[in-house]
Amino acid sequence: MKKDIEIPVAKDVFIALIHEWNDDFMAKKWNAYILNDRATPIEMVLVVSKGYDQDRKTSTMRRSITMMAAKSYAKIELVQDDVLELNNEFFVTFFADGKLFERKFLFGKNTVDESLSVDIPIIHKPGILGQ
DSSP states (O other): OGGGOOOOBOOSEEEEEEEEEETTTTEEEEEEEEEEOSSSOEEEEEEEEEEEOSSOBOOOEEEEEEEEOTTEEEEEEEEOGGGGGSEEEEEEEEEETTEEEEEEEEEOTTOOOGGGOEEOTTTOSEEEEOO
């Protein structure tokens, strides 16, 4: 029955946006990263991202990562400046400890600002953590 289905809460896995230098654009740009702050590796990681508001939406981006070691991170994508004017949603699913985990992270429209940066764990650079 439905009441017997266990959906574990995904803890210690995060999405962060970091404002860093991009040699291709010769300017600072926002990059999205996934962080595994767990003490164990995660497998078959799938990150689905999209931007949206009432009138506009971006195409859906998908990124898969076969394995992420404990206390590691991976770059997901470059986030264009005009996309930051939209709500940005990252939906993460992964396997760990023989279970499927999922979690949604949201960066509200116009909320990604370098002045709101905090120290991002593992990467140890200033950035914004998804809620």
